[in-house]
Amino acid sequence: MSAGRASPALLAAPSGLVYLLALLIPLASVLLLSLQGFDFSRGILPRYDLANYADLFTDPLFEEALGRTFRIAFVTTVICLLIGVPEAWIIRRMSSRWRGLMLLLVVGPLLVSVVVRTFGWMVLLGTNGLINGALVALGVPDAPFRMMFTEFAVILGLVHVMVPLVVLAVWASLGRLDPALPRAAESLGAGRLTIFRRVILPNIMPGVLGGALMVFCLSASAFATPAMLGGRRLKVVSSMAYNEFLNTLNWPLGAAIATLLLAAILAATLLWTRFVERRALRRLGGA
């Protein structure tokens, strides 16, 4: 055995240590914190119970935010799938000269900060923004519309942030397909739409479902876009947690909200992979 041979334990140690200190222990400490009490004059109280959770479940504001969060995430996911899946297929069918360029154009914005991208929507959607300006100029009745600080604005912003992820997930699945499949189907008499629906779509289902889960989870936990386009009144779960931590300073309650958010996301992931993905993948043999 030569001197340089490293054991897997040694190789995994640095990353394991970082993750332990900057992920696992902090998460555990939040869980613990969520069980503690809080008093505005005395700060965090040294008691442990489920009072914070009980409070949250009876709080209509939290319920509203929870409902809104998942409603927004659901609608965002559906829209992203409806436009992202066809877009990936369309780019895939382009000639190789255009394909790379268009893919870059569509997914490149992923690499620009969410703050910048969402700010762009603020400019577009504002009462004096470009869209309303155009509508007024066109003489649309009732224009300008109030678009900022609505769920519509939040969903629009989230779709913009998330849809490249769907394109990428589907793109990877498309890359694993035998490029002769569409031609095989066409030689048997299938038209464009039939080829997509009967041959391509079933085979890229893993990418579609994986992309859907990712978009749903990221939308449900998004902070910047709802905060910037939804404003202070349109609270989602993330912004409530943020508020408790950095404004109200009720850390235990904020920790409970964060814990619930994490739990909800994990539960959604588990249910999805268990029941939806597994069923869909069975036919493809875990492809």
Add this chain to the structure above:
Amino acid sequence: MRPGSLVLDGLAKRYGPVVAVQGVSIEVARGEFLGLLGPSGCGKTTTLQMIAGFETPSEGRILLDGQDLASTPPAKRGIGLVFQSYALFPHMTAAENVAFGLEMRRVPKAERMRRVAEALDLVHLSHLADRFPRNMSGGQQQRVALARALVIEPQLLLLDEPLSNLDAKLREEMQVELRELQRRVGVTTILVTHDQQEAMALCDRVAVMQAGRVVQVDEPWRAYELPADSFVADFLGRSNWLPARAGGGEAEVAGRRFALPPELAGSEGEVMLTIRPERLRIGAEGAGSLPGRVHSRVFLGASWLYRVDTAIGPMMVTAQNTGAPPVEEGAPVSLSWDSHSLRRLEAA
């Protein structure tokens, strides 16, 4: 099923300045099995894709049973296609794969099931109807692809290197099966391949292509025996080259004179003669026309392959394995041949 006749008339395909196919004209009779044979990049696959409708010819016409296909999209051509990768639909069982083309033609369910069963039976896969492609061997997938292409009762069957992904033994078995199946079904078939042995074994005629052009269309044995040029001669098998000076019905090679066959008797001046390795006889020193020395030998089971160095360069000789001890390496020998085995070719 009514097999169709196919006419390729002056077919050409250019990609910008690159010429992929040029002036390809072939007529394929009803029920004929034609091989499009050539090295990679010779334009044979492009030709096939044009027939299938996936490439648009830059020039020329494609007539199926006298009807110009130019404005018919691939989906409406009714041509059966077997891909090199088989392109089976991974999410469908063998039976569902075969049924797809019938569904597209809105064949009623009962008839569809009957015809799928027949097609699977034809390729001996009835017992695997409900298997998914990923659970089948390469040979089985190949048969599903065949059944899928045949079940739509195509006027024309196109096979794109269908056997190249199979191992050698299976490939030989499938060759026999494919030939027999094609005879039984009677469908006009075009096979694209770079494997000359495969084309010769399967096809009624082969069209040898080089650099986008068809060099020769002939029955396999005629193309082998009477190659149109040195490219065909080389591509279809090994050849030995004898630079000679002809005159008076004779030829002179390396200072020795020998008779030319009657059809070459009129040759005059410098000519290039060729002869297949199996037409050369290896004999004791001094007995034949061309002296040489055995450089090396390879045992092939049914035969021996010798490389004999002569005054005009190395010559390849195959000799049947008669059970007698082979000629030793380094032994001085003499090569002889019958004059009718000689061919004259223009060097390419």
Add this chain to the structure above:
Amino acid sequence: MDRRDRNGPLALLFHLVFSVFIVAPLLVVILVSFTDKGYLAMPFDGASLRWWAAIADNPQFIESLWVSLGLGLVSATLSALIAVPAALAIARHSFPGRDVLAALLVSPLMIPHVVLGVALLRFFSGFGLAGSFPGLVAAHLVVITPYMLRLVSAGLAGLDPRVERAAESLGADRFTVFRRITLPLILPGLAGGWILAFITSFDELTVSLFLASPSYTPIPVRLFTHIDQMTDPLVASVSAALIAVTIVLLLVLDRFYPIDRLLTGERRA
């Protein structure tokens, strides 16, 4: 590819609308940054560079830019140092807990950043690390390492282990094999991973929001809090500058690793 395989006019129209939707907000930001007005207006009459010049008059933005650059450099480099051995352990060894380790290392992708921010603020404030540079680096490490790991792993997966064995059979010891064979072969993936990690760190808002302090405020946090109070064309010019930085990085990145492959995780064709 022939015209038969191409998209129909409806598909191209769809693609056009889609592309406009994707590019519009970025384009608008860049346009607005050239306004000569004192407020956000679109369209505007006269173009000027006054809001680009204004960046220089706002030292906090410059300071934040340096913080973000330093944070990206340090955390991307550290991430490479921990991700390469981890990827090697996962790709080249089988050991109990390997799958758990692999899942743990990519798990931050699935954890809401608000939760991460809350957790790190809670834990780090106990050690005075909240609001410190090391605290931000640790947080960013967890956020960016999954990306780094994915690219390095893809590089390793595309590397035939027999090549390493061949080197060993020729007398190289394990470390030499790594230095002379493995590392050069995964270098494109590593370089791509480094830049992707850097960009991710450079763009990170939510976790940093919890851990930032007046002395260490990364640029996205600075921008976010500024927008929270007022939206003036200064935001647009800073945003446009960030877009420019990203484009430059993308162009550099493309030399190491084709961007579509980087983003899609596809292996060599």
